[in-house]
Amino acid sequence: MEYQIKATSVSNKDATLHIKQSDIAFGTTSNSAELLPNxxxxxxxxxxxxxxxxxxxxxxxxxxxxxxxxxxxxxxxxxxxxxxxxxxxxxxxxxxxxxxxxxxxxxxxxxxxxxxxxxxxxxxxxxxxxxxxxx
Structure with a gap:
């Protein structure tokens, strides 16, 4: 089996995992440290x-x-x-x-x-x- 995902981020903003039909936001900045998973x-x-x-x-x-x-x-x-x-x-x-x-x-x-x-x-x-x- 092989797996593939995609992820994107924007400078000074947060990021998103794109997996099948799901988008999962995650934190990459200090502003989201208490809101989004790291x-x-x-x-x-x-x-x-x-x-x-x-x-x-x-x-x-x-x-x-x-x-x-x-x-x-x-x-x-x-x-x-x-x-x-x-x-x-x-x-x-x-x-x-x-x-x-x-x-x-x-x-x-x-x-x-x-x-x-x-x-x-x-x-x-x-x-x-x-x-x-x-x-």
């Missing part, structure tokens, strides 16, 4: 998106149902060398299904997640998956 947050968003896509994918494979899933992701920026490190996540699956096998789901997300596997080559990832049966 590149580091978009990076973490891609990581979270990968996890949620795989919950949907593995729900069918592992034969469990869920109402919704939510992931909280945080990371630390290291100064030398300048990079993201120590990504931590909590993935909550809202499901009363007893077929939900958390250890197997976690193993599959960690083994088959494209973005997850790309990121783990460059930084530490720690996370937990929890089931919330009260929906």
């Amino acid at each position: 590149p580091a947050e978009l990076f973490l968003g891609a990581f979270a998106s990968c996890m949620l896509k795989n919950v949907e994918r593995f729900a069918a494979t592992l034969k469990f149902t869920y109402l919704k899933a939510k992931v909280n992701v945080s990371a630390t920026r290291v100064e030398k060398p300048l990079k993201m490190d120590d990504i931590n996540y909590t993935l909550t699956i809202y499901s009363s299904d007893d077929n939900l096998n958390i250890p197997l789901l976690k193993k599959n997300i960690e083994k088959f997640g494209t973005i997850y596997n790309t990121v783990k080559l460059s930084c530490n990832i720690n996370g937990v998956i929890v089931q919330n049966k009260t929906v």
